[in-house]
Amino acid sequence: MRPARRMRSFKKVKTVLPSGKNVIHFRKKKVGKHKCPCGAKLNRPAMRAVKLGKLPKVQRRSNRPLANLCPKCMKEQLRKRVR
Ligand SMILES: [Zn+2]
Numbered sequence: 001m002r003p004a005r006r007m008r009s010f011k012k013v014k015t016v017l018p019s020g021k022n023v024i025h026f027r028k029k030k031v032g033k034h035k036c037p038c039g040a041k042l043n044r045p046a047m048r049a050v051k052l053g054k055l056p057k058v059q060r061r062s063n064r065p066l067a068n069l070c071p072k073c074m075k076e077q078l079r080k081r082v083r
Contacts (some may be wrong), residue, residue, distance in 0.1 A: 036070035 010026040017023055034042040044061055045052065052060055061067040066074040 036068070036073055038070060038073050040070040040072070042068075042070060 013025045031046045034044040
């Protein structure tokens with residue numbers, strides 16, 4: 001195995017070549033969807049951090065305070081902080 005592919009950030013896919021040879025192909029693992037602590041999915045693109053950095057900041061996360069929470073939790077948090 002190539003040293004650069006020894007980490008677990010690569011997914012191993014066993015494939016059979018047309019010649020009948022069994023080989024291991026390496027794929028980048030899929031990135032999970034962003035979630036609020038309450039479990040709701042956030043409307044953010046799910047891609048590797050390197051790719052995400054190339055997007056404009058507006059497309060990386062929602063453009064409101066507490067963007068790491070879903071709108072419901074944000075409302076609750078804001079109320080808690082005011083009180
Ligand atoms: Zn939430």
